[in-house]
Amino acid sequence: MKPETRQQEIIRVAAKLFKEKGYSAVTMRDLATAMNIKAASLYNHINSKQDILESIIISIAEQFTEGMSSVRESNATCIEKLKEIIALHVEVSSTNIYGMAALNHDWMHLEARLNYYKKLRSDYENDFRNILIEGIKAGEISDIKPDVMMFSILTTLRSLYLWIPKKEDVNLQELSSNLNEILIKGVIK
Amino acid sequence: MKPETRQQEIIRVAAKLFKEKGYSAVTMRDLATAMNIKAASLYNHINSKQDILESIIISIAEQFTEGMSSVRESNATCIEKLKEIIALHVEVSSTNIYGMAALNHDWMHLEARLNYYKKLRSDYENDFRNILIEGIKAGEISDIKPDVMMFSILTTLRSLYLWIPKKEDVNLQELSSNLNEILIKGVIK
DNA sequence: CAAACAAACTAACAAGTGTTAGTTAAGTGT
DNA sequence: ACACTTAACTAACACTTGTTAGTTTGTTTG
Structure with a gap:
């Protein structure tokens, strides 16, 4: 494990602040104070506030995309695939507690990469939905509207970041x- | 039905903007533009930006508190009580789509009434948990950690506002x- | 008609915003 | 000894923020 660069440290601390107050409410001076330096000094390490948000969110979104790609290509049953997705969310969320907050709350403040993020998200949801639809066809999964099932499961999984840190x-x-x-x-029949 | 006052109209439009960008990112000038007036004119009807957020969030939080109080005092089975809670969330969420976003995302920007809100929320969660615990004792509900069950159900219900408006x-x-x-x-055994 | 009210306006303010420019000082590698 | 890199600094910028003061205009009410 290489030691964290100063830039990574700033991004990590920023993610923590973003979780507490949201992207828009955190000022560069807040971030600087948390780093024990002056606001201007941040710019030796990062390009902009926007850039910090982008690297937090995009990096996590890509982890989900990668994870889903593994799930898609496995030849497990649909129920097994669902379990893999749950494990994926527990894994990614627990290692990115603060980043998940930014992803859930502040994705709309992405600018240059907003469309890219939205594409990753909708692709992910399509893969998810297809697993459910296949499972219904195969008789593994209850024949309820797949969108409602997906919504129910996915919102729970997306909120894990709120939950995991609460329990010691x-x-x-x-x-x-x-x-x-x-x-x-x-969901299972 | 009395017609909406100008103040209520401003609060309603504000809630919509808050849903799209979050409380902190919405300026009084944004709100004024959406109302087709100048920012200063807003202050003929409202006291402050804070006040708008407070009235949105507290009003909804109190609806949940009231609803839970009905559920608590009914003598239905625990499973029936859970169904009543689900109905409560569908009802409150569907009639406060925009407000629910503020409640979920921006409660931490409450100032004077932050502690009051937190109390309402934790009381609500305690009632919810107690229903699950009773249900486990009565053998109606699976003997899984009640907190995990509550988390799972409650995050789904709290996210309904994201979901309901998507479907035509x-x-x-x-x-x-x-x-x-x-x-x-x-959850049921 | 006169008084009161509702709802908008212009102008301004003090504080805070993200960011840039230019500088300094302490290590690091050659 | 030398240039290079890292990481901080001060000072300043143009702009945006929530909000106040004071005024104007049309409508309602006594």
Whole structure:
């Protein structure tokens, strides 16, 4: 493990502040104070406030895209695929607690890369929906509107970042298996 | 139905803008433009930007508190109570699409009434958790960590505002019953 | 008609915004 | 010893922020 660069450190601290107050409410002076330097000094390491937000969000979005690509190409059953998706969210969320907040709350403040982000998200949702539709065809999954099922599962998974840090001793394995129970048993026939 | 006062109209339009960009990113000039007046003119009707946020959030939070109070005092089974909670969220969310966004994203920007809001929220969650715990004792509900179940159900319900407006012809009755299926069947033993 | 009110306006302010320019000082590699 | 890099600084910029003061205009009410 290479030590964190100053830039990465700034981005990490920024993500934490963004989680607490939201992107728009965090000023470069807030960020500088949290780093114990002056606002102008930040610009030795980063290009702009926008850039910080972009690198936080896009990096996570791409992790999800990659993860979904693995799931898509596995030849597990649809229920197994759902479990893989749950594990993916637990993994990505637990290693990006602060970034997930920015992704969920502040994606609309992306500018140059807004459309790219939206494409990643809608592709992800399409893959998700297709898994559900296949599962319904195969008789593995309840024949309820796939969009409602997807919405229900996905909003829970997308909000994990709110939840994981609350419990002192989150056992991620246990959380994953609890979510498997709760989310799947409502979907499986 | 009395016609909407100018103040209510401003608050309604503000909620819409808050949903799109978040409280902090919406300026009084944005709001004024959306109302087709000048920023200063807003102050004939409202006291401050803060006040707008407060009245949006607190009003909804109190609707949930009231609704939960009905549920608490009914003598239905725990599963029935869960269904009542789902119906409550569908009802409140569908009639406050924009306000729900502010409640979910911008509650931390409440100032004077932040603690009041937090109390309402934690009381609500305690009532919710107690219903689950009772249900587990009574053998109606799976013996999984109640907090994880609550988290899963509640984040789905809290995100309804993101979902409802997407579908052109949301049949709220149907949505409610789909959610009953999906959320409950994963919890019931 | 006169008084009161509702709802808009212009002008301004003090504070805060992201960002740039230019400088300094302490290491690091040759 | 030398240039290079890293990481901080001060000072300033043009612009935007929420908000206040004071005024004008049309409508309602006594």
